[in-house]
Amino acid sequence: MLGTIAYLGLGSNEGDRLRALRLALDRLVAKGVELEAVSTVYETEPQGEVRDQPDFLNACAHVRYSGDAESLLDLCKQVERELGRNPSGRRHGPRPVDVDLLVFGDLVYRSERLVLPHPEIRSRRFVLEPLLELEPTLTLPDDGTPLRQHLSAVREQRVVSLGPLLQRDGSR
Numbered sequence: 001m002l003g004t005i006a007y008l009g010l011g012s013n014e015g016d017r018l019r020a021l022r023l024a025l026d027r028l029v030a031k032g033v034e035l036e037a038v039s040t041v042y043e044t045e046p047q048g049e050v051r052d053q054p055d056f057l058n059a060c061a062h063v064r065y066s067g068d069a070e071s072l073l074d075l076c077k078q079v080e081r082e083l084g085r086n087p088s089g090r091r092h093g094p095r096p097v098d099v100d101l102l103v104f105g106d107l108v109y110r111s112e113r114l115v116l117p118h119p120e121i122r123s124r125r126f127v128l129e130p131l132l133e134l135e136p137t138l139t140l141p142d143d144g145t146p147l148r149q150h151l152s153a154v155r156e157q158r159v160v161s162l163g164p165l166l167q168r169d170g171s172r
């Protein structure tokens with residue numbers, strides 16, 4: 001099969017959060033990203049620099065993509081803009097949708113605008129839980145340790161699985 005396996009992290013905490021996550025996946029598929037699997041959706045407490053903001057919905061997607069990592073990041077950023085994200089919004093602040101490139105094959109990479117694997121994967125339960133749901137034995141290409149080892153350190157971060165984001169056949 002052609003293309004590179006990648007994992008995307010999706011989040012939303014403004015407006016119709018569920019609709020935003022589904023629309024983001026639709027838009028990515030329309031731009032040539034092949035959807036292999038999608039995690040359940042989690043309601044999660046805000047992490048990072050801004051704690052006083054509404055809870056997020058988060059999910060992860062296992063995708064296949066035939067271009068390079070920088071161009072997949074371009075697509076993620078395009079989709080964020082198309083769904084109303086203000087590119088100069090506050091770091092870690094509220095947003096209608098956020099699409100992060102978590103892992104791109106076994107690539108370990110750093111440019112001015114892209115770091116792979118995403119540096120915050122290990123410290124964010126809202127990423128670890130849906131990612132491990134998709135791939136329970138996943139290891140990151142930079143340190144090779146099983147990702148599930150990092151769960152115990154983030155147990156205090158509140159996340160609740162709400163069920164499937166998409167139906168089994170990909171419809172809503």
Ligand SMILES: Nc1ncnc2c1ncn2[C@@H]1O[C@H](COP(=O)(O)OP(=O)(O)OP(=O)(O)O)[C@@H](O)[C@H]1O
Nearest residue numbers: 090091092093098100101102113114115116117118
């Ligand atoms: N793996 C990656 N996935 C997505 N963005 C990345 C990645 N590595 C670096 N970046 C850069 O991070 C910048 C800020 O991303 P974003 O606006 O999503 O920040 P944030 O969601 O507020 O915080 P965080 O980056 O901690 O998730 C982006 O413009 C992008 O160039």
Ligand SMILES: Nc1nc2c(c(=O)[nH]1)N=C(CO)CN2
Nearest residue numbers: 011044045046047048056092
């Ligand atoms: N629970 C949760 N917290 C966050 C999130 C997110 O998607 N979910 N995204 C952030 C910026 O990337 C900052 N904090």
